[in-house]
Amino acid sequence: MERAILHLDMDAFYASVEQLDHPELRGRPVVVGGLGPRGVVATASYEARVYGVRSAMPMAKARALCPQAAFLSPRFERYEEVAHRIRDVLAGYSPLVEPLSLDEAFVDLTGTERLHGPPGEVARAIHRRIRDEVGLSCSVGVGPNKLLAKLASEAAKPGGVYVLRPEDVEGFLSPLAVDRLWGVGPRTAARLSEHGVRTAGDLRQVDLGVLQSWFGTAQGAHLWRVARGVDDSPVEPEREVKSISHEETFPQDLVREDDVEREVRRLADRVAARLGEEGMLASTVFVKIRWADFTTRTRQVRLAEPTDHPFLIAEAALGLLGRGGVEAEAGIRLLGVGLSGLVPATFRPTPLFAAAGLPEVLREVRARHGPSALTIGLRGEDFPRGRGYTDPKGTKGRERP
Secondary structure, three states: OOOOEEEEEEOOHHHHHHHHHOHHHOOOOEEEEOOOOOOEEEEEOHHHHOOOOOOOOEHHHHHHHOOOOEEEOOOHHHHHHHHHHHHHHHHOOOOOEEEEEOOEEEEEOOOOHHHHOOHHHHHHHHHHHHHHHHOOOEEEEEEOOHHHHHHHHHHHOOOOEEEOOHHHHHHHHOOOEHHHOOOOOHHHHHHHHHOOOOEHHHHHOOOHHHHHHHHOHHHHHHHHHHHOOOOOOOOOOOOOOOEEEEEEEEEEEEOOHHHHHHHHHHHHHHHHHHHHHHOEEEEEEEEEEEEOOOOEEEEEEEEEEEEOOHHHHHHHHHHHHOOOOOOOOOOEEEEEEEEEEEEEOOOOOOOOOOOOOHHHHHHHHHHHHOOOOOOOOOOOOOOOOOOOOEOOOOOEOOOOO
């Protein structure tokens, strides 16, 4: 049976949600991202892109390019809510939906034609329903595999539908620059260019053996395949989560012990909540710290027992910050907390020094009243603290009994 894969890509998703919720912003340039001096652009509306504003651009540059834009902080809770509505639409057409991010997903339509009609009709129906029921614009591509469906949705941008038939694949791919293909980054594209290979059509003319002599057996075979639009990777509705982490760069360097502790606990709470959503426990906690002079350290510790308890995760993270005594004559620019060694939460060990039911209480309260309903503050004197951490000048954080 011939495969039919759909790729959905929401157009300027964060900015579009802001324009949906705030009608006064419609038709205006909107830029969503970090608003501090070190912030970067997460999403720019198409009105802002006209002025050269792009994702991952420093926010200061975006302001210089388009000072008249509305500059907004991200509202991830709202974006997740909208993303769930979009996935509900997709799930009505196939059980095989693979979310790649909040604004992007693959759908395997193979074998669904009797239920929902030809893939092209399904693509147009999804496109119409998301516009009418969610109120947002999207780009939809359909192709014989994930690679081609993704390229088709790119061709449909912004706000269109592109159905790529198998017989049209060669003509569609030939003029594309090689860096549009999966696995062809800037360095590979530069090396190909040295050999006169600049498009997928050029790449298709190179023999497999020659490609393997240039790039090695595995990468050469991959390039040979993608040049022909060959991709056998399945749509995976449940992708295995190997780690969960979150890091933040602060508008101003952290220099006070309480500020560092507060941020570590907030980050630990956030990753613990995501861990609970996945129904997993973590065996390892790791931290990342970057000083103002850009010295960066990462450390990890294996826990005695797997846990999803935010207090225990925070204590482990704080203990890691105090290990090794990193010296620097500046404050902390970035902090990150992460979890790995994930195992299913089929059995949850009872912690000795923490309220065992706290994770469940947090999830229940937040489910009813929102993710910000409860937060973890600084530790009180009634709970033993870890070894402390070393501040930028090497002064060890005070210990509590």
